[in-house]
Amino acid sequence: MAPPDNDVLWTRDLHYAHNGSPALLGVTLGVQQGEILAVTGQRGCGKTTLLGCLSGQLVPDDGEVWFNSMPVHTLTPTSRERLRRDRFGWIGDSPQLVPELTAWENAALPLLLAGGGPRQARRTALEWLERLDVGECARKRPSALLQSQRQRVAIARALVHQPDVLFADEPTAPLHRADRAQVLRTLTTAGRSHGITVVLATHDAEVATLADRTVTLVDGREAGATDPAACSLSV
Numbered sequence: 001m002a003p004p005d006n007d008v009l010w011t012r013d014l015h016y017a018h019n020g021s022p023a024l025l026g027v028t029l030g031v032q033q034g035e036i037l038a039v040t041g042q043r044g045c046g047k048t049t050l051l052g053c054l055s056g057q058l059v060p061d062d063g064e065v066w067f068n069s070m071p072v073h074t075l076t077p078t079s080r081e082r083l084r085r086d087r088f089g090w091i092g093d094s095p096q097l098v099p100e101l102t103a104w105e106n107a108a109l110p111l112l113l114a115g116g117g118p119r120q121a122r123r124t125a126l127e128w129l130e131r132l133d134v135g136e137c138a139r140k141r142p143s144a145l146l147q148s149q150r151q152r153v154a155i156a157r158a159l160v161h162q163p164d165v166l167f168a169d170e171p172t173a174p175l176h177r178a179d180r181a182q183v184l185r186t187l188t189t190a191g192r193s194h195g196i197t198v199v200l201a202t203h204d205a206e207v208a209t210l211a212d213r214t215v216t217l218v219d220g221r222e223a224g225a226t227d228p229a230a231c232s233l234s235v
């Protein structure tokens with residue numbers, strides 16, 4: 001089944017189990033172009049697994065994932081890798097930077113991997129580092145940075161190539177409370193001004209207020225979604 005025209009991302013009846021332990025039990029949702037969608041729910045409800053399936057990191061056991069007209073669930077590993085590199089950005093709850101590279105080199109990686117010129121890549125990376133208040137760290141390696149600075153560099157790296165979709169899984173987890181609002185503002189402003197669709201997983205209701213829409217998961221299902229098996233038993 002093809003996705004609705006106005007959804008940039010779309011899933012139908014998504015199921016995923018980690019080593020036999022169910023994490024998603026039939027999630028169906030659409031995300032519109034340029035929308036900021038918060039995925040909320042208690043710890044362990046399936047947020048990270050859902051983002052993993054949407055972004056092509058995980059292949060669902062059942063169900064469909066579409067990015068525009070591309071069936072992500074049937075792509076080869078190489079095509080999924082390319083899709084993730086070229087069209088998606090990812091921010092996790094702990095920054096994974098290349099230790100041998102400086103902050104600006106880390107931030108510029110997506111542009112360099114896409115074959116961009118080093119001078120332009122450096123300039124763009126420096127602009128994002130400035131925007132995220134870590135411009136002064138540009139020449140330092142990750143080991144010389146605070147955890148909160150490393151996370152800002154990771155966020156710059158996720159945005160530097162202006163992805164179509166940014167997946168952010170608890171992006172402010174390593175930040176102090178005072179830093180969170182500024183980083184979230186930068187993220188959402190970047191999303192809105194560059195037309196980037198943002199899918200933001202968080203268990204923090206305050207963070208979710210910055211989104212256009214919120215989907216809540218409960219035990220691997222959307223809150224309010226009913227278990228078809230339970231329905232058929234109850235009629």
Ligand SMILES: Nc1ncnc2c1ncn2[C@@H]1O[C@H](COP(=O)(O)OP(=O)(O)OP(=O)(O)O)[C@@H](O)[C@H]1O
Binds near residue numbers: 021044047049050203
């Ligand atoms: N690699 C794994 N191996 C086995 N079980 C896993 C694995 N990753 C997640 N799970 C289980 O799958 C379920 C969903 O986990 P997931 O991380 O997607 O939820 P979450 O809502 O993102 O939680 P959190 O807020 O703690 O990150 C949980 O029961 C979790 O224990």
